[in-house]
Amino acid sequence: MDIEKVSFGLLGEKLGHSFSPKIFNAYFRRAGRGCAYGLFPVNPKKIKTFMEGLRSSFIRGLNVTIPYKECMLSFLDEVSVDASRIGAVNVIRCSGAKIDGYNTDFVGFMRVVKPLLNPDTEDLFAVVLGAGGAARAVIYALHKLGVKDILFFGRHLQKRYKILEDFSFIPLLRGEPWMDERMRSGLKKADLVVNATPLGMFPYADGSPLPPEFAVRPGTVAFDLIYNPFDTRFLVTFRRKGAAVENGWRMLVYQAVETLKLWNGGEIDEPLFFQAAEEVRNAAFFNSR
Numbered sequence: 154m155d156i157e158k159v160s161f162g163l164l165g166e167k168l169g170h171s172f173s174p175k176i177f178n179a180y181f182r183r184a185g186r187g188c189a190y191g192l193f194p195v196n197p198k199k200i201k202t203f204m205e206g207l208r209s210s211f212i213r214g215l216n217v218t219i220p221y222k223e224c225m226l227s228f229l230d231e232v233s234v235d236a237s238r239i240g241a242v243n244v245i246r247c248s249g250a251k252i253d254g255y256n257t258d259f260v261g262f263m264r265v266v267k268p269l270l271n272p273d274t275e276d277l278f279a280v281v282l283g284a285g286g287a288a289r290a291v292i293y294a295l296h297k298l299g300v301k302d303i304l305f306f307g308r309h310l311q312k313r314y315k316i317l318e319d320f321s322f323i324p325l326l327r328g329e330p331w332m333d334e335r336m337r338s339g340l341k342k343a344d345l346v347v348n349a350t351p352l353g354m355f356p357y358a359d360g361s362p363l364p365p366e367f368a369v370r371p372g373t374v375a376f377d378l379i380y381n382p383f384d385t386r387f388l389v390t391f392r393r394k395g396a397a398v399e400n401g402w403r404m405l406v407y408q409a410v411e412t413l414k415l416w417n418g419g420e421i422d423e424p425l426f427f428q429a430a431e432e433v434r435n436a437a438f439f440n441s442r
């Protein structure tokens with residue numbers, strides 16, 4: 154990649170698993186844009202210095218991933234209302250020395266999950282596994298879609314309390330500790346189960362957030378935010394139990410579309426972007442088999 158063309162990219166700690174550069178660069182090529190999307194792996198000890206340097210750099214926008222989505226808020230000049238309510242930023246836009254933050258994960262998730270759910274969303278019960286940045290975006294999206302009864306699982310008491318405090322505008326939101334018995338009792342009543350942890354993600358595809366044995370109700374939808382591998386253990390387990398399943402690929406693409414709109418002042422050729430993403434997906438997951 155011609156480094157002088159890099160105007161956008163992905164900021165995180167370990168980035169080897171990401172498909173974002175392939176998708177964005179395929180789109181930039183097809184659209185005849187003279188820019189490129191690169192990877193910015195940054196050690197947590199150096200994130201403050203990196204963010205200071207960004208203000209005088211050639212970078213115009215970055216996606217943000219693990220572990221910086223939540224701490225990113227403290228480095229920004231302005232944060233969108235949605236990102237501020239979610240408490241996590243996955244896109245930043247640099248305009249000169251000013252850096253603003255946004256959340257497009259929740260839009261991506263909403264666009265994909267909405268058609269999968271019963272339209273009477275008020276009656277649905279959703280279980281979210283995880284208590285990080287993506288879990289926050291999922292909880293917020295479900296709230297926006299009208300789902301009232303939401304239960305999330307997280308390992309750390311403090312993180313659970315913080316989510317309940319930050320989302321006090323969602324009256325029926327509950328947080329439970331990461332315990333097999335509690336998870337089983339949530340899973341058997343759930344209409345929607347979302348994996349918002351990295352458990353099962355490449356290169357640790359053997360991982361799964363699920364307890365060894367559990368029951369599901371008929372019509373359950375299982376959504377794994379992971380897209381690499383395409384078929385995670387989480388999804389395989391639910392499919393065997395008769396659930397409808399969805400992986401994180403389309404959410405990734407939709408959030409990327411929203412990201413480009415932010416970087417590009419709203420202008421983007423959506424069909425061209427979807428074609429580019431499809432080409433990357435087929436090359437990665439199907440042609441290689």
Ligand SMILES: NC(=O)c1ccc[n+]([C@@H]2O[C@H](COP(=O)([O-])OP(=O)(O)OC[C@H]3O[C@@H](n4cnc5c(N)ncnc54)[C@H](OP(=O)(O)O)[C@@H]3O)[C@@H](O)[C@H]2O)c1
Nearest residue numbers: 219283284285286287288308309349350351378401404405
């Ligand atoms: N498809 C998409 O467009 C999309 C968008 C965003 C994220 N994602 C995916 O979603 C996943 C989560 O991302 P994130 O940004 O939310 O990451 P994050 O902020 O680091 O949060 C990860 C969550 O998983 C929990 N977790 C990690 N290991 C665990 C374990 N062994 N047992 C129980 N819980 C565990 C963490 O628990 P603690 O809080 O206790 O550490 C945390 O709550 C990643 O796989 C990411 O790639 C996909």
